[in-house]
Amino acid sequence: MSEAKGVGGIDPRATPGSAGAGERPPMGTVSRAGDGELYAPMPSKHMVINLGPSHPAMHGVTRAVVELNGEIIEEMKLDIGFLHRGFEKSCENVTWGQVFPYTDRLNYVSSIMNNVGFALAVEKLAKLEIPERARYLRVITSEIHRICDHLTLVGAMAMELGAMTVFLYGIEARDLLWDRLAELCGARLTSNYARIGGVARDMPEGWQEKTLKVLDRVVAIREEIGQLLNRNRIFIDRCLNTGKVSREDALELGFTGPCLRASGEPYDIRKAAPYLVYDRLDFDIPVGSNGDNFDRYLMRMEEMRQSDKIIRQCFEQMAPGEIIVQDFRYALPPKPLVYGTIEGVMAHFKLVMEGIKVPAGEVYSYTEAANGELGFYVVSDGGGRPYKLGLRAPGWPMLAALPVMTKGSLLSDLIPTFDSINMIGGEVEQ
Amino acid sequence: MASELDGLPVIATRREEAEGFLQGLVSKSLGWARKYSLFTYPFVTACCGMEYMTMASARYDSDRFGAAMPRFSPRQADLLMVVGTVNCKQAPILQRIYEQMADPKWVMAFGVCASSGGFYDNYATVQGIDRIIPVDVYVPGCPPRPEQVLDGIMLLQKKIQNQSHKLIDRKPLPVIAGGPGR
Ligand code: SF4
Numbered sequence: 001m002s003e004a005k006g007v008g009g010i011d012p013r014a015t016p017g018s019a020g021a022g023e024r025p026p027m028g029t030v031s032r033a034g035d036g037e038l039y040a041p042m043p044s045k046h047m048v049i050n051l052g053p054s055h056p057a058m059h060g061v062t063r064a065v066v067e068l069n070g071e072i073i074e075e076m077k078l079d080i081g082f083l084h085r086g087f088e089k090s091c092e093n094v095t096w097g098q099v100f101p102y103t104d105r106l107n108y109v110s111s112i113m114n115n116v117g118f119a120l121a122v123e124k125l126a127k128l129e130i131p132e133r134a135r136y137l138r139v140i141t142s143e144i145h146r147i148c149d150h151l152t153l154v155g156a157m158a159m160e161l162g163a164m165t166v167f168l169y170g171i172e173a174r175d176l177l178w179d180r181l182a183e184l185c186g187a188r189l190t191s192n193y194a195r196i197g198g199v200a201r202d203m204p205e206g207w208q209e210k211t212l213k214v215l216d217r218v219v220a221i222r223e224e225i226g227q228l229l230n231r232n233r234i235f236i237d238r239c240l241n242t243g244k245v246s247r248e249d250a251l252e253l254g255f256t257g258p259c260l261r262a263s264g265e266p267y268d269i270r271k272a273a274p275y276l277v278y279d280r281l282d283f284d285i286p287v288g289s290n291g292d293n294f295d296r297y298l299m300r301m302e303e304m305r306q307s308d309k310i311i312r313q314c315f316e317q318m319a320p321g322e323i324i325v326q327d328f329r330y331a332l333p334p335k336p337l338v339y340g341t342i343e344g345v346m347a348h349f350k351l352v353m354e355g356i357k358v359p360a361g362e363v364y365s366y367t368e369a370a371n372g373e374l375g376f377y378v379v380s381d382g383g384g385r386p387y388k389l390g391l392r393a394p395g396w397p398m399l400a401a402l403p404v405m406t407k408g409s410l411l412s413d414l415i416p417t418f419d420s421i422n423m424i425g426g427e428v429e430q
Numbered sequence: 431m432a433s434e435l436d437g438l439p440v441i442a443t444r445r446e447e448a449e450g451f452l453q454g455l456v457s458k459s460l461g462w463a464r465k466y467s468l469f470t471y472p473f474v475t476a477c478c479g480m481e482y483m484t485m486a487s488a489r490y491d492s493d494r495f496g497a498a499m500p501r502f503s504p505r506q507a508d509l510l511m512v513v514g515t516v517n518c519k520q521a522p523i524l525q526r527i528y529e530q531m532a533d534p535k536w537v538m539a540f541g542v543c544a545s546s547g548g549f550y551d552n553y554a555t556v557q558g559i560d561r562i563i564p565v566d567v568y569v570p571g572c573p574p575r576p577e578q579v580l581d582g583i584m585l586l587q588k589k590i591q592n593q594s595h596k597l598i599d600r601k602p603l604p605v606i607a608g609g610p611g612r
Contacts, residue, residue, distance in 0.1 A: 056502045060474040082520045083475055086552040108477030171487040189480050189573050
């Protein structure tokens with residue numbers, strides 16, 4: 001750490017025990033204005049205030065009715081449904097292949113992870129084995145999107161606590177990754193990449209080298225963000241020991257993903273029930289100890305590091321080959337076949353007009369998305385459309401736990417807590 | 431009913447002409463001032479919000495148009511950017527925010543969801559915000575690229591420049607039928 005980095009440098013004249021002296025402040029105590037012995041309490045009125053849905057800190061789609069005593073939250077009620085777009089119902093009206101754009105818009109910061117989750121569910125039902133290279137490509141793009149998701153979270157969280165620079169850096173890094181994804185699948189944000197039976201296209205020429213370069217740059221930006229935040233007095237004061245969830249509570253409340261691991265439970269679906277090629281990759285599962293907002297932030301930073309490692313390993317391991325199954329009941333035939341042969345035309349026509357015929361049955365398939373377990377419960381009646389589709393959104397249990405997490409804390413602690421659980425409207429409201 | 435008087439040239443006195451000329455000057459300069467000081471209220475609900483973030487930060491930097499200082503209070507904003515899907519539960523809130531904004535105000539629909547309901551053709555989604563509030567500029571795309579939005583901002587600036595602006599506007603305020611509290 002260089003001396004020149006104002007916030008990051010260790011100041012020998014700083015008060016011992018403060019962040020400036022390079023030590024974390026003592027843990028385990030919630031310090032609040034007014035706890036000191038010299039505090040003269042002002043009589044405070046009991047009041048109910050309404051936060052959101054159009055409040056910048058509530059991400060536009062959540063309404064919180066907060067009962068306050070002074071500045072302490074006594075009770076809180078959440079009102080959601082301001083982004084309900086009928087995801088599950090919409091999916092039943094379109095063919096299996098057309099569900100993908102809807103899944104993109106569930107968690108719009110990491111859309112490929114949703115694509116992959118849905119594709120895996122259908123493949124599980126159809127008992128479809130997908131080609132090696134497609135698996136690697138799915139892992140690579142998913143992990144790129146995991147980094148994007150975490151960068152957005154860290155940036156937005158820091159911005160809402162007043163650190164605009166971090167936000168600008170985070171968005172810059174995310175933009176670089178999005179450029180690569182746009183080269184790969186044509187879209188910046190709603191990148192529709194997975195298909196049933198494989199992926200949409202192969203990597204373009206030189207994409208791997210470019211991506212590796214971008215990853216290096218992202219690492220540099222991430223380090224910079226870490227230096228700006230990790231020992232930042234304001235950030236620490238607002239995050240450390242706020243929004244605390246114990247390991248037992250987290251399990252009880254149904255947490256998954258980084259929020260669960262921040263509380264100390266090392267559960268990650270990529271390790272517990274490996275899918276695609278995760279069992280061949282070497283990566284670690286970070287675990288927190290405190291379960292507070294600061295741990296959830298550190299968790300994201302470490303997960304970005306691990307994702308970076310995964311992508312690099314995939315690039316080394318993957319070999320040229322097919323990217324989608326060569327079974328025309330599931331995948332669209334290549335265009336020369338469509339224009340040149342009658343079988344090609346028929347397969348194309350059938351797939352486009354009627355959709356893939358997925359065998360009748362039901363299945364639950366789950367993957368580790370950026371926020372936790374993303375589960376699809378799919379029911380098929382053998383027709384071209386999903387008969388019923390259920391979604392287990394990763395953000396939902398965390399959002400539902402918000403009233404529990406913030407009870408008794410200051411109103412200002414609500415902001416970092418709400419940010420660090422990474423509530424994404426699209427998936428929570430289905 | 432068209433009367434025969436309609437076809438006749440309007441006779442203007444020199445005083446009216448002078449007044450018109452002055453008003454034109456005032457309108458031009460007000461338009462010029464207003465087009466470079468748009469204060470945005472981002473009404474961000476969904477995916478397009480991610481693209482809004484990109485547009486507002488370093489690479490695309492909408493600030494250089496003098497047009498993107500986000501104001502999270504409707505009373506301090508004059509450009510309402512509706513970013514993302516608006517559903518039936520959200521609609522009255524959007525309407526109220528629009529009503530709370532001070533005149534003169536403009537609205538930009540960011541993305542196809544705000545413009546037309548997008549591909550959410552179902553019971554929950556409002557099929558375009560122009561069903562509840564007036565819209566000046568529509569930016570298509572799902573989500574639109576930041577360049578498209580910047581283009582939209584420039585279109586809006588042109589539109590503002592060419593509008594007629596008055597120092598004192600004695601027109602009655604527009605009222606949206608069936609708005610909240612009515
Ligand atoms: S236009 Fe597309 S990206 Fe924008 S909010 Fe609607 S679905 Fe999301």
